[in-house]
Amino acid sequence: MAKQDKKNVEAITSMDEDFAQWYTDIVKKAELISYTSVKGCMVIRPYGYAIWENMQRILDGMFKETGHENVCMPMFIPESLLQKEKDHVEGFAPEVAWVTHGGNDKLEERLCVRPTSETLFCEHYAQIVHSYRDLPKLYNQWVSVVRWEKTTRPFLRSREFLWQEGHTIHATAEEAIEETEKMLNVYTKFCVDSLAIPVVQGKKTESDKFAGAVSTYAIEALMHDGKALQAGTSHYFGDGFAKAFEIQYAGKDNKLQYPHQTSWGVTTRLIGAIIMTHGDNNGLVLPPAVAPIQAVIVPAAMHKPGVLEKATELYQQLKDAGIRVKLDDSENSPGWKFAEYEMKGVPVRVEIGPRDIEANQCVIVTRHNGEKTSISLENLIESVHEKLQEVHDGLYQAALENRNKRTYQCRTIDEINQALNEKGDGFIEAMWCGEEACEDEVKAQTGAGSRCIPLEQKQISDVCVCCGKPAKHMVLWGKAY
RNA sequence: CUGGGUGUGGCGCAGUUGGUAGCGCGCUACCUUGGGGUGGUAGAGGCCGUGGGUUCAAGUCCCGUCACUCAGACCA
Numbered sequence: 305m306a307k308q309d310k311k312n313v314e315a316i317t318s319m320d321e322d323f324a325q326w327y328t329d330i331v332k333k334a335e336l337i338s339y340t341s342v343k344g345c346m347v348i349r350p351y352g353y354a355i356w357e358n359m360q361r362i363l364d365g366m367f368k369e370t371g372h373e374n375v376c377m378p379m380f381i382p383e384s385l386l387q388k389e390k391d392h393v394e395g396f397a398p399e400v401a402w403v404t405h406g407g408n409d410k411l412e413e414r415l416c417v418r419p420t421s422e423t424l425f426c427e428h429y430a431q432i433v434h435s436y437r438d439l440p441k442l443y444n445q446w447v448s449v450v451r452w453e454k455t456t457r458p459f460l461r462s463r464e465f466l467w468q469e470g471h472t473i474h475a476t477a478e479e480a481i482e483e484t485e486k487m488l489n490v491y492t493k494f495c496v497d498s499l500a501i502p503v504v505q506g507k508k509t510e511s512d513k514f515a516g517a518v519s520t521y522a523i524e525a526l527m528h529d530g531k532a533l534q535a536g537t538s539h540y541f542g543d544g545f546a547k548a549f550e551i552q553y554a555g556k557d558n559k560l561q562y563p564h565q566t567s568w569g570v571t572t573r574l575i576g577a578i579i580m581t582h583g584d585n586n587g588l589v590l591p592p593a594v595a596p597i598q599a600v601i602v603p604a605a606m607h608k609p610g611v612l613e614k615a616t617e618l619y620q621q622l623k624d625a626g627i628r629v630k631l632d633d634s635e636n637s638p639g640w641k642f643a644e645y646e647m648k649g650v651p652v653r654v655e656i657g658p659r660d661i662e663a664n665q666c667v668i669v670t671r672h673n674g675e676k677t678s679i680s681l682e683n684l685i686e687s688v689h690e691k692l693q694e695v696h697d698g699l700y701q702a703a704l705e706n707r708n709k710r711t712y713q714c715r716t717i718d719e720i721n722q723a724l725n726e727k728g729d730g731f732i733e734a735m736w737c738g739e740e741a742c743e744d745e746v747k748a749q750t751g752a753g754s755r756c757i758p759l760e761q762k763q764i765s766d767v768c769v770c771c772g773k774p775a776k777h778m779v780l781w782g783k784a785y
Numbered sequence: 786c787u788g789g790g791u792g793u794g795g796c797g798c799a800g801u802u803g804g805u806a807g808c809g810c811g812c813u814a815c816c817u818u819g820g821g822g823u824g825g826u827a828g829a830g831g832c833c834g835u836g837g838g839u840u841c842a843a844g845u846c847c848c849g850u851c852a853c854u855c856a857g858a859c860c861a
Contacts, residue, residue, distance in 0.1 A: 420861090453859085454860095455859090460861090533861095534860090604820040638820050659819080659820085
């Protein structure tokens with residue numbers, strides 16, 4: 305038994321036993337991050353950063369395709385600038401970091417380290433937008449921001465995190481609303497096609513929307529343990545920021561008017577979403593589209609004549625075919641390598657040894673289900689492509705099944721508590737009257753807060769789950785990260 | 786911010802009534818190894834998060850402080 309079993313158990317805490325500890329084990333043992341001496345600030349190690357680079361590459365392509373340009377704003381915001389939009393500053397003030405000194409001299413006005421860059425974009429738009437001909441501006445930036453969080457967790461809630469923030473400005477409200485919806489769809493497509501994570505699109509309730517927004521849209525994902533994670537947001541600002549920052553343009557009719565704005569973002573939190581959606585007790589499981597290594601070649605008996613040569617040949621073939629492949633010819637035993645790359649979530653493993661070479665074949669193992677297949681070396685490239693697709697589809701299906709299994713439709717608060725207690729945490733679909741008091745009451749009594757008002761509505765009942773008055777929307781509720 | 790846990794070689798841990806540190810993994814060298822963390826021999830490596838206190842004597846007791854972590858409240 306026991307040797308392997310024991311070592312595996314020691315390597316990582318079981319997710320059923322302690323999900324939070326399992327998560328922490330994975331981020332450390334898969335070498336995604338390392339802690340630093342500043343609370344909430346982490347080193348994203350090469351393997352973790354490579355995942356982010358792949359996400360960036362894919363998303364950036366999607367942004368460019370929808371007409372966006374990249375820019376880069378400074379990281380400091382003067383206090384007076386942050387103050388200009390009232391709701392915005394109230395929302396962010398409690399968690400900003402301040403720069404008060406330059407060298408030894410106290411600054412005239414303190415500078416905040418950007419928690420988000422709406423104010424900087426607005427200041428800039430006021431300078432460059434004068435005519436309807438200047439619109440729209442479709443900007444995006446890839447930067448880090450700082451929010452002084454109290455409780456921190458790697459990827460899920462760190463004090464500094466990497467993200468992209470899109471900021472666009474349009475002549476009309478219609479255009480801006482269309483942009484908001486378009487980017488929500490871009491995020492959805494990215495999560496489904498690249499991360500194999502199913503998401504629910506919805507609108508945030510008044511109490512939950514972004515500080516300064518008219519409306520906030522979000523995609524919500526359900527983690528393996530039944531907790532919800534906000535995976536991306538897209539905000540419609542109307543002309544509120546434009547008015548606060550005095551951005552005006554002359555229309556075709558030569559009348560001055562206020563433009564309409566949006567912003568949208570996803571962060572390195574998506575790496576946390578991948579871990580908690582696809583990971584298992586052997587470690588990380590990465591969706592092929594963003595896996596730094598898509599296939600790893602493990603030679604068996606690699607010092608026997610011809611083995612390493614053959615393995616190198618396979619490596620070159622796969623590499624030439626555009627697959628991110630690694631040949632591990634280190635002195636570690638094959639078994640050690642198997643466990644290592646499982647921990648790191650490599651989607652496909654290719655085993656090649658003397659027996660295989662003799663039969664002109666190799667063994668392919670898929671990470672998500674451990675299935676082993678012998679395939680002819682003639683079909684190596686096609687087979688690996690097929691297997692990568694299989695992993696992606698398998699991951700998406702499993703995540704979808706978990707979500708469906710953990711989505712409960714409830715008519716009363718008692719039903720919510722019953723569902724959560726009997727079946728475990730998950731999404732609750734229940735009706736809502738639209739009153740904030742009821743929203744708060746549901747959370748107080750069940751622990752499940754409102755995640756969003758799904759764009760795809762269902763009629764669970766006619767009355768509010770809390771007060772019994774006529775319902776306005778179906779809300780998706782859940783305990784959140 | 787509230788409440789719990791933890792801080793001892795690179796990592797994970799032990800350290801009994803206070804007497805000046807021990808184990809496993811990893812690491813280095815050599816040998817061994819055919820398919821799920823291969824086996825062996827010999828080495829290197831720590832003043833116990835940090836500041837103070839009690840004591841003849843502190844990893845061990847007391848106070849402070851910092852960090853990590855877990856559960857809440859808040860947020861991407």
